[in-house]
Amino acid sequence: MSDRLNQTLPATMRALELHSYDSEADSLKLVEKALPRVGHGEVLVRIAAAPVNPSDLMFLRGLYVKKKLPVVAGFEGSGEVVASGGGLLANYLKGKRVACAAPVDGDGTWAEYMLAQANFCVPLLKQTDTEQAASLIVNPFTAWALLEKAGSARAAGVVQTAAASSLGRMIVRLAARRGVPLVNVVRRREQVELLQKEGAHHVLDSSEEDFDERLRELCTQLRVTVGFDAVAGELTGRLLGSMQAGGRVIVYGALSLEGCLIEPRAFIFEKKSVEGFWLSDWLRSQSLFGKITTSRKVQKLLGGELKTEIRERLPLERAREGLQHYLQQMTGGKIIFVPNLPNASSDSIRDTMEKMRNDER
């Protein structure tokens, strides 16, 4: 355990607070606010790194979950537990490095500190990189949980949309590791090549004319009965329509910002169905033991199948810049905020974080 725990905690912290769902970066303000009080079953995490995910962009525009405003943004991050409010799990976590998810209706990770429910924290293995761990929960856990769901549904083959996203590519690699045949749907030509270079066998561009026909062929050939959909809109219905009888689409995102449009005959005559997936629900539904087991398995793949590419490391002061970069190019690596090293360059942040990790070993 490091000696930083013995340092007195500051009275205030810097945080990126959202004040309105109306616009994007303008309503996100860097504020100085009081450090939260830690209650029973809660811990205070000193945030080392917190990524920008597609769900954050949706959240800032009021298109994802709605929290009471003002609220600190950011759904996940990693850091060190510097205080416990009591309770078995919270006390166990004290002093440990963790990955953490923001509370369902409370301040998030884009801050120097975050108040986390102990059961929304995952203790890190010694070999786990703190920066990789910042993206441990949202993408790797979702990839893992979705493929577990497909397994429970005894799907022979699986289809996914938004396959070129960070999460989509994790699903590509994890499905390959598990030997699950996977059809990948992307919305632009260049993404087809990107995925093929990563070793994806079946990649379809939904903007092509023969998309539905080819999708139906592949779904038949690979006996696809489960779909993961992060796009929504009419793509949900095209997916469901092409799948084998009894097919099920699991919607976990809505990048198209449109309602799901589905032919009723798929429901009535083809025994098909649509349901959803939200990581927060999944985390709450898991036992502590199940969560720890999963988290160990997932962490062991963080250097490989579930590795997150990181493009840029920025202090909270440069949030607007980071969001703009991410909006311009959502594939090709994550932008991460590093709240506790505001004025350092990317390289020195990286060095310091490496050092933190080595200290702890």
Next chain:
Amino acid sequence: MSDRLNQTLPATMRALELHSYDSEADSLKLVEKALPRVGHGEVLVRIAAAPVNPSDLMFLRGLYVKKKLPVVAGFEGSGEVVASGGGLLANYLKGKRVACAAPVDGDGTWAEYMLAQANFCVPLLKQTDTEQAASLIVNPFTAWALLEKAGSARAAGVVQTAAASSLGRMIVRLAARRGVPLVNVVRRREQVELLQKEGAHHVLDSSEEDFDERLRELCTQLRVTVGFDAVAGELTGRLLGSMQAGGRVIVYGALSLEGCLIEPRAFIFEKKSVEGFWLSDWLRSQSLFGKITTSRKVQKLLGGELKTEIRERLPLERAREGLQHYLQQMTGGKIIFVPNLPNASSDSIRDTMEKMRNDER
């Protein structure tokens, strides 16, 4: 058993055959065709009565299941089993009055005779009226099966669309009998009054401005978690959006002729789902014992909760007229075809059918 069984069967029969999905009545032709050969597990039913249902209208327009053309229309009917192709059940049914459903991809009930799979036939109880039995399967079985599904899903309350249809009103009465709180959604003002006169407590008109707000209030108050939807289009999504978390819509029709439009947030954040119901699937999924038990329970309610109102009885020759009448006014009683008494007036048909029933007692 009547002595009609000993009569020699004719070589041909008159039937209403559909030749194209392009238009409506014009592609439906009265033809003389060979009596089908009866195979193992099949029976030949001399049709006494066969109704026009909303699904028939959809079928004629190519908007329901698609069968290979030309094909005799009509999804259900009643009559007498005049020949068996062998097999335990088929032989058991010989000489009995039955309600029957058309095969999934074969000739239907709008004919003098229909070839039925024995397990798509329901033997009638002595007290069951042959004419009521013509509508035994599609509506009463669907009403029964949907409420069974709501029961299995442990729904406290239920919501249904197209509540003023024959089936909708059966659900109103059956839910009242079972003490299941029911919210009824109709699409026109006059249907609200019609349903209230029948004793429905909660009736909402989806064309009213405050519909969504009132639906949400009722769904909360009655803890509605299951919906039966025969309309599809945006109504599916409005239903799902108003229901309690974990809500499930079961689509069994598509009267709007539109795709289901559903906000992805209902799937992602509210644990809601959409699935379908098709009676043919349900019939196939039931054991013989289960089907017989259900059919006895349902038949006992045919004089009450599951009674079908009949508006007009017509011979096959007057099919076009019957379809036009039904299209003009789909609520207010069924049109039924009586294929074996082509030139009789409604009253004399009725009398003859009464006599047939009394003969058998």
